[in-house]
Amino acid sequence: MERKVKVAAVSYLNTKPLLYGFKNHPVMKMTELTMDYPSVIARQLIEGSVDVALVPVAVIPKMQESHIISDFCIGAEGPVASVCLFSQVPLQEIKRIYLDYQSRTSVALLKLLVRDFWKLDVELIETSDDYQHLIGGTDAGLVIGDRALAQRKVSAYIYDLAEAWMRFTSLPFVFAAWVSNKPLPVEFIQEFNNANSIGIHNIPAVVAENPYPVFDLTAYYTQHISYPLTPAKRQGMQKFLSYLQ
Numbered sequence: 001m002e003r004k005v006k007v008a009a010v011s012y013l014n015t016k017p018l019l020y021g022f023k024n025h026p027v028m029k030m031t032e033l034t035m036d037y038p039s040v041i042a043r044q045l046i047e048g049s050v051d052v053a054l055v056p057v058a059v060i061p062k063m064q065e066s067h068i069i070s071d072f073c074i075g076a077e078g079p080v081a082s083v084c085l086f087s088q089v090p091l092q093e094i095k096r097i098y099l100d101y102q103s104r105t106s107v108a109l110l111k112l113l114v115r116d117f118w119k120l121d122v123e124l125i126e127t128s129d130d131y132q133h134l135i136g137g138t139d140a141g142l143v144i145g146d147r148a149l150a151q152r153k154v155s156a157y158i159y160d161l162a163e164a165w166m167r168f169t170s171l172p173f174v175f176a177a178w179v180s181n182k183p184l185p186v187e188f189i190q191e192f193n194n195a196n197s198i199g200i201h202n203i204p205a206v207v208a209e210n211p212y213p214v215f216d217l218t219a220y221y222t223q224h225i226s227y228p229l230t231p232a233k234r235q236g237m238q239k240f241l242s243y244l245q
């Protein structure tokens with residue numbers, strides 16, 4: 001490839017371990033890196049304004065061409081901590097749920113759990129701007145990312161979507177994966193994977209670089225988010241995508 005590969009990454013704390021190794025890495029000579037929240041980078045990858053993105057897996061079926069190019073993802077094998085339904089009342093008393101405009105996968109997962117697992121009769125409300133202050137009474141909210149880690153200190157009831165998925169299917173869950181919208185050179189993919197792996201093997205250094213008093217990032221990076229895209233996670237992802245057909 002003559003030009004640099006345009007890569008869009010998620011701007012949340014959960015992506016820091018994947019990006020840690022990119023500084024001073026040879027892959028940066030081939031890469032132009034930008035960051036935004038998940039629903040924006042999903043649009044960029046679909047429109048073709050970037051070549052690779054850490055996209056919500058829910059958008060993969062919407063792409064004309066897609067290639068998962070990495071052995072790493074944003075996944076979970078139990079409670080993920082940062083994708084939750086937050087409420088002031090127990091699940092069965094919720095009447096309305098605000099959906100997170102920054103998300104694609106978790107909104108689709110929430111809809112699936114509401115219908116098939118929790119079997120709730122609720123009104124779902126799209127958002128386009130900050131809405132967390134509207135969570136109260138029988139109005140609940142789905143919140144993802146760093147804002148969810150903060151919301152954990154606010155809400156009385158917290159329902160973790162990755163945990164619910166595991167109870168529902170006995171499979172792990174993949175929220176986002178590195179996907180390209182065109183074939184890319186093998187040497188880029190190899191260097192890209194190598195750069196991704198560095199932070200995963202140096203979590204204490206990643207945590208040291210990102211002071212965050214709100215939540216224990218060592219626990220977040222080692223016990224909640226699970227980065228390797230294993231065969232079981234691929235199976236969980238296929239099962240999830242099959243529900244979206």
Ligand SMILES: C=C(O[C@@H]1C=C(C(=O)O)C=C[C@H]1O)C(=O)O
Binds near residue numbers: 102
């Ligand atoms: C676990 C998370 O996964 C994120 C959830 C996404 C979604 O819901 O579309 C997309 C990207 C991931 O970064 C999180 O952000 O808390």
